Amino acid sequence: MMLLKFFWRGMTEVSWRLSFKALRLWVVKGLFALRSYRHRIQKGELFPPFLFFALTNACNLRCRGCWVESQGTPDSLKLNDIEKAMEVAAKQKVFFHTLLGGEPFLYPQLWELIAKHPECYFQIITNGQFLDAQNVRTIRRLGNISPLISIDGFAHSNDSRRGSGSFRQAVEGCRELQKQRILYGVATVVTQENFEEVLTEEYVQNFIDLGAMYLWFYVFRPVGKNPSPELCLSSEELLELRCRLLELRRKMPIILIDTYWNAAGEAVCPAAKGLGFHIGAKGSIDPCPPLSVCREFLTDHDGDLFKTINESAFLREFQKFVNDRTKGCVILEHPKELARFFEVWNAYDVSGRFFCEELKASESRSSHHLPGKEIPEDFWFYRLLKKMLFFGMGAYG
Ligand code: SF4
Numbered sequence: 001m002m003l004l005k006f007f008w009r010g011m012t013e014v015s016w017r018l019s020f021k022a023l024r025l026w027v028v029k030g031l032f033a034l035r036s037y038r039h040r041i042q043k044g045e046l047f048p049p050f051l052f053f054a055l056t057n058a059c060n061l062r063c064r065g066c067w068v069e070s071q072g073t074p075d076s077l078k079l080n081d082i083e084k085a086m087e088v089a090a091k092q093k094v095f096f097h098t099l100l101g102g103e104p105f106l107y108p109q110l111w112e113l114i115a116k117h118p119e120c121y122f123q124i125i126t127n128g129q130f131l132d133a134q135n136v137r138t139i140r141r142l143g144n145i146s147p148l149i150s151i152d153g154f155a156h157s158n159d160s161r162r163g164s165g166s167f168r169q170a171v172e173g174c175r176e177l178q179k180q181r182i183l184y185g186v187a188t189v190v191t192q193e194n195f196e197e198v199l200t201e202e203y204v205q206n207f208i209d210l211g212a213m214y215l216w217f218y219v220f221r222p223v224g225k226n227p228s229p230e231l232c233l234s235s236e237e238l239l240e241l242r243c244r245l246l247e248l249r250r251k252m253p254i255i256l257i258d259t260y261w262n263a264a265g266e267a268v269c270p271a272a273k274g275l276g277f278h279i280g281a282k283g284s285i286d287p288c289p290p291l292s293v294c295r296e297f298l299t300d301h302d303g304d305l306f307k308t309i310n311e312s313a314f315l316r317e318f319q320k321f322v323n324d325r326t327k328g329c330v331i332l333e334h335p336k337e338l339a340r341f342f343e344v345w346n347a348y349d350v351s352g353r354f355f356c357e358e359l360k361a362s363e364s365r366s367s368h369h370l371p372g373k374e375i376p377e378d379f380w381f382y383r384l385l386k387k388m389l390f391f392g393m394g395a396y397g
Pocket residue numbers: 221268269270271272276287288289290291328329330331396397
């Protein structure tokens with residue numbers, strides 16, 4: 001029944017032109033990207049099926065626990081460098097790109113970049129403060145975009161983490177997207193503060209009523225200048241989160257995304273699988289978005305990103321470092337060892353702060369790797385989506 005309702009929503013709430021574009025550019029091309037990625041793995045090659053570009057670290061918000069340093073003169077990627085990387089990626093059948101920041105709507109060439117690449121599909125991870133009528137009409141006109149709006153609870157919980165008034169502004173953005181029948185989603189970071197609020201039918205239904213077609217749940221990581229470790233979840237809460245997700249998935253006509261467990265319920269670290277390398281606003285090739293360190297840059301090897309990533313001993317050793325310790329998140333479980341690993345590798349700190357010192361000051365805690373408590377997906381549709389990594393939306397978390 002859930003599936004019928006979901007597909008009916010897709011048929012009646014999202015523009016058919018945009019749905020067909022998403023089917024062709026995101027889903028079908030995503031299948032080929034995944035097949036090509038698995039072939040590369042078999043050949044011992046390292047290059048992800050999807051790319052993440054932090055266009056700029058400029059942002060108008062200062063969320064608690066954000067890993068992006070937005071003080072001072074912002075860094076932004078050069079359009080030519082991004083396009084060169086996308087050209088190289090296309091040869092590896094990679095056409096799905098996530099644009100994040102900072103706040104990607106503060107990147108002056110955002111529309112130029114997307115308009116020049118109608119063969120690609122773009123997910124824009126945004127704080128939802130710039131989704132006015134004009135920007136939303138542009139999203140609809142271009143058609144190869146799915147915005148993902150960061151909202152962390154209802155007004156009080158959201159604003160206590162993201163800033164006063166940000167919830168109201170983001171919800172106005174949702175309504176504008178709904179009016180224009182755009183395929184969009186909401187991303188919620190689950191914390192100690194909003195746990196009982198966001199993992200409920202009421203919360204999920206709220207965004208169904210606002211026209212969202214997917215809701216992505218992240219687990220909080222204590223990183224950045226204001227790491228707020230008090231917001232972290234305990235192992236009992238992580239297990240509860242898993243159980244509630246499975247329950248909501250059977251009922252709610254919306255795609256509920258997590259990137260922490262595979263179809264068998266085993267923990268996954270997308271970076272350890274070479275899925276979610278992050279291109280930082282300084283052009284750094286980071287292991288994953290919250291880890292602001294690197295050994296390579298976008299412009300290395302004349303911008304041949306395949307050569308740079310595939311030949312990166314640092315990224316391969318990072319994968320081994322994770323796989324030798326956990327299936328979960330080393331940021332949560334082994335922050336001090338992780339700092340030592342980065343120091344041994346003389347990794348460049350591109351955080352704009354003292355990243356390794358922050359890791360050393362962080363306590364070891366539970367992550368989503370809960371050995372012996374694995375709960376497999378109990379709904380065939382989600383087993384399929386998990387195997388397909390949500391066609392790119394399951395590639396970092
Ligand atoms: S699980 Fe942790 S280390 Fe792995 S990709 Fe996610 S945030 Fe990064």
